[in-house]
Amino acid sequence: MFVDIHVHVQKHPGVLRNGKPCFASPQQLIERYDAVGIEAGVLLPMVHVECNYVSQSNEEILEIVETYPGRFIPFCNIDPRAMTNSADAPLGDLLRHYRDKGCKGVGEVCANLPFLDPLVQNLFKHVEDAGMPLTCLNNGRRQTTRLVRRVARAQLRPPQGREAQPAEGHRCPGCPHPQD
Numbered sequence: 001m002f003v004d005i006h007v008h009v010q011k012h013p014g015v016l017r018n019g020k021p022c023f024a025s026p027q028q029l030i031e032r033y034d035a036v037g038i039e040a041g042v043l044l045p046m047v048h049v050e051c052n053y054v055s056q057s058n059e060e061i062l063e064i065v066e067t068y069p070g071r072f073i074p075f076c077n078i079d080p081r082a083m084t085n086s087a088d089a090p091l092g093d094l095l096r097h098y099r100d101k102g103c104k105g106v107g108e109v110c111a112n113l114p115f116l117d118p119l120v121q122n123l124f125k126h127v128e129d130a131g132m133p134l135t136c137l138n139n140g141r142r143q144t145t146r147l148v149r150r151v152a153r154a155q156l157r158p159p160q161g162r163e164a165q166p167a168e169g170h171r172c173p174g175c176p177h178p179q180d
Contacts (some may be wrong), residue, residue, distance in 0.1 A: 003073070004033070004041035006108065006135065011060055015053040022053070026064050030071055040070065042105070044135065045077040050112045058098050065102065075135070076103040080111050080119035087118035092126040099130055107135030 010023045024032070029041060045061045046052035058076040065074045076098035083089040095106065106127050113120050115136075127134045 001040075002038045004038050006044060007041040008044055008046055008056075009041075009064060009072075010056065011064055017053070026068055026072070030068065033071070040073055042073045042075055044075050044108045047077040047079050048109075048111050051110045058103065062098075062101055062103070074103045075105045075107050076101075077107060077109065078123060080109070080113060080117070080123040085119070087122045089119075089122060090126075091123055092129055095126055095130040095132060099132060103132075105133040105135065107133075109134065109136035 007029065008023045009026050009029050010021075011026065013021045013025070014023065016022075023046075033039070033041065043061045043064060045058050046056045047058070049055065058074075061072075061074045061076070065072045076095070078091055078094050078098075080091075082091060082094065109120075109123065111120070115121075115124075124134070
């Protein structure tokens, strides 16, 4: 069984980038998956303003999963600045809500904040307490190393063999990408 562990879709076309839709629709993605033998994809909502023109709700992801049973695995996404924009925000309330609705993990966290920022640390603490896996954009080797030392149970691993590359055509304003 092949599973795409990192995908973004939009139920309705969003704001165009360079005259083209930024993300595929669920139907378009399923057609691509069928053509290449991928059985399911992990849906990562785009909630951070740093990587999307218009935010996407966790509810939209859950609706897509309900519409296409067995084809998608829902993750939720919580911005570290959510609720009270403080390092003691009760983000666990949100995480447990979405976990109970069927979300299997959290991500892709890509808020423009260092991993060691107290807001991000608060999110990571609540994710761990909720028992959910997390995916995030690489925050740099130094930040990642410090985070691993700080969080005893963290299991962050670099990609094997080469640096991870974004999908062809994937462009997020403000996100690092190799030059074409």
